[in-house]
Amino acid sequence: MSAGRLVPPMQGTALLGWSGPLAVALFGGILRFVRLGEPKAVVFDETYYVKDAYSLLQHGVERMMLGDAKNPIADQRLITDNLDIFQQCAKPVDCASFVAHPPLGKWMIAVGEWMFGMNPFGWRFVAALAGTLSILVLARVARRMTRSTLLGCLAGLLLALDGLHLVLSRTALLDIFLMFWVLAGFACLVADRDQARGRLVGWYASSAINEMGPRLGFRPWRLAAGLCLGAACAVKWSGIFFLIAFAVMSLLWDMGARRALGLREPYRGALAYDLPGGFGAMALVPAVTFLTSWTGWFATAGGWGRNWEQATSAGPGFFLFDSMRSWVAYQRQVLGYHSGLDEYHHYMSEPWQWPLLLRPVSFWYPADLPPSACGAAKCSQAVLGVGTPALWFGAALALLGLVVWYVSSRDWRAGAVLLAFAVGWLPWFYYAIADNRTMYLFYMIPVVPFMVLAVVLMAGLIMGRQDASPTRRATGAAVVGAFALIVLINFWWLHPVLVAETITQTQWWARMLMRSWVTAAPK
Template identity: 80%
Template sequence: MVRNWGVVAQRMVPPIQGGPLLGWVGPLLVAIFGGVLRFVRLGEPKAVVFDETFYIKDAYSLLTHGVERTMLGNADNPIADKRLITGNLDIFQQCAQPVDCASFVAHPPLGKWMIGLGELLFGMTPFGWRFTAALAGTLSILIMARVARRMTRSTLLGCLGGLLLALDGLHLVLSRTALLDIFLMFWVLAGFACLVADRDWARRRLIDRFGGAPIGELGPRLGLRPWRVAAGVCLGAACAVKWSGVFFLIAFAVMSVLWDMGARRALGLRQPYRGALSYDVPGGFAALAVAPAVTFMASWTGWFVTAGGWGRNWDQATSSGPLFFVIDSVRSWLNYQTQVLGYHSGLEDYHPYMSEPWQWPLLLRPVSFYYPSDLPPSACGAGECSQAVLGVGTPALWYGAAPALIAVITWYVATRDWRAGTTLLGFAAGWLPWFYYAIADNRTMYLFYMIPVVPFMVLAIVLVAGLILGKERASSGRRAAGAATVGAFALIVLINFGWLYPVLAAETITQAEWWARMLMRSWVTAAPK
């Protein structure tokens, strides 16, 4: 018999401050604020920005043919890009056979399908191909606020988390650009949020099934866990955007099992680890291994059901009956994935804005997404004008995250608090693997690879903010001082973001104003002419 069952239950699932209504209204308002920043002037610049030239064409090809096919033009041929903007969509090369049009692509299709949805709804225009990126960025702010609220049990801290994510410059730029990374971040954050919700759900289920009754050695079976299945689908979707989603999938699967063990131990079971291995791990395998695999494979449906995909070998696959079709199709698909792996391992081409992972947290080398050199003086009313999109995080936020992460490490070592450990795991899963590629493969990499990690940087700041604010029973003076400190930090981030905004969102300014916002010489490859 477990004594003081109510105390045990409250410790396992603490109440959240504020009612459910406020818990939704606050995060929604923060998300609307972030959405305004992302959707206003979304069609600017009216040009193909950085690697949009690849993904918007692949997305349109998926909509039209179900697979990526070769199109007229490339990064060195602006004529095709101009034709895209003017609406002339007759941009596929003429092919004798579908296989002649097959295009080798290095990333799975889901992110490009998501870009294609915007093109389907709003046309092959800058607004159209950036629409779903802005939508994913806005929704991620809402998810950030809700998951931070659940982890801290504070609506105020949850809204702080959403606000800080909304004010990150790198998040803003990628939310306004048709690249894949914002979708990777969205699905990783969504999967993480589902697992945090599953943690609460599983603990409530354990409490409800016992309620102080005699407990066996292993505890109960929890049955179907919908939040964990949803997490598996989301993390599978992350892998279906970019392969690097697998780092988070593995880390979070292990994390979920450890949470199950901890829940059964907190319940007072004699054999909590055996109970988790017997009852929770099999379902966890289905949710966090089978569901992601099915989701990943489903994203390739267009490749399997059409003849024009890279390495498809359609004629051979259809020559000997249904069973051979399946076997040969899978064999061809696996061979394609091997080629993709080899491509990523050997990607060593020089790029003027490439950087190393140890440089990323300090923002030493951001990426210039857009900088036209032919703006007339009339564009800004000065002798020299600039219009830029610089892929860089908000320095006040990123430099604040560094000591926050150190504080969270200290907190975790001292207390083993699950929130600190989870935040550190998410950060490590998205950052540390790149060190291997930098050292072993000398791979070409960019600062924006950090975007899936930004939510965990924000979480670190939110957790430290909670420590600074103190508990509700702390003295009013302590609470006031803590609120002033946290509020001052948020205000500094807001001011810093506002100062950088013109070079994040392609506003036309004088070149002197542009230079003033280049905080480090390393932010510029060469002085513009």
């Protein structure tokens, strides 16, 4: 058994394999950090997460605060000019605030507030950092999947040029953190796949053959994947879809590796030797990670439903039992909240509308800009949460191409990308049909990296293998390069309405590529 069969060699040097993705990530970071403090106001749902994050810094739990969510500029001034924004309560429990999401994403926002203060740059800093790092992670994992540094850099570039990814990287919402941890978990599993197969090849070459194969020993990448996917769940509950799907996918990869090695009992070998460690890494580690993210709630008296006085009324055993009972009751309340969330919103949309960008979300559009702001009769300043259409429409075609590719070849890369896209998109259909839940386009952000991977995998097919004819390679490179250029131009055109640049209202309207992108013409 040759190593190349189970673990194909990487093209190019290790130096280029890092320098190229780092350069692309630097480009994406510039787009995300320049003017990060604009607009100087609380944007969209930042009004909740910014204050919750600050409360975590001050009290370890989320507490009720002052502030008018309907007036983002006044809300921002309240926060930055008066940091005593918490309600005054006789007891900590009286200020307990019911929150619908786990704490980790808010703790990440709090890091920026701790480093740079309670201002727009501070509360958006870690979101921009996570968005930038996700470009690097995607470039590296695409390189590993395709064995091509060029295609890896293409993946990072396309993600850097996606409008929705840019907007969420510049906004203190939770979704960019969910995307980051899901992508990081996937990347760790791809690295674990290579490492596990390398160990199988080494065993095959140096040990006596048996029917089931060897134990593969400690697998740090799989452990890291469990940590990352547990962190995804600790940002938003929807991370559980990816955790379950990726855990099954990892086990199937183990089975496939043992079968490709020619073992007589590959499935028994995987179940006997790979499943126990996989359960620890992909079940126990995520559970501990999720529970650890609630440390502030367990350690303080002011959390929602904490029952601190009751929990501390007896010994340590009762404290642990009663605390867990209160925590489980809290999680049930959160589940009920999400199941019944059906309040109308101007920019709500349905899952089947998302891939075609039929209804993006207006994060910011002040209605009182003076004419002097842009030198025209009417001015606009907008943050529109929308993907880059050229990329998204191209990704829709690429995903259809992956379906054909996977059916015809069972290529693991196509299967992995399709699985990730499916578990990040299809579950929302249930909530749309069964619960009529309020949902938004930006719920798609965890699958955007996998949409990019679909494009990159199809680009690899178009360009052909390294041993293809020069004409084929040149033609394919021209097609792929033209597509990347179109995405770049489309992104450049939309950029002013993604980052709150002040432009004329005529210029703003020209960038509303579909009239469904706006509720009504601004007055």
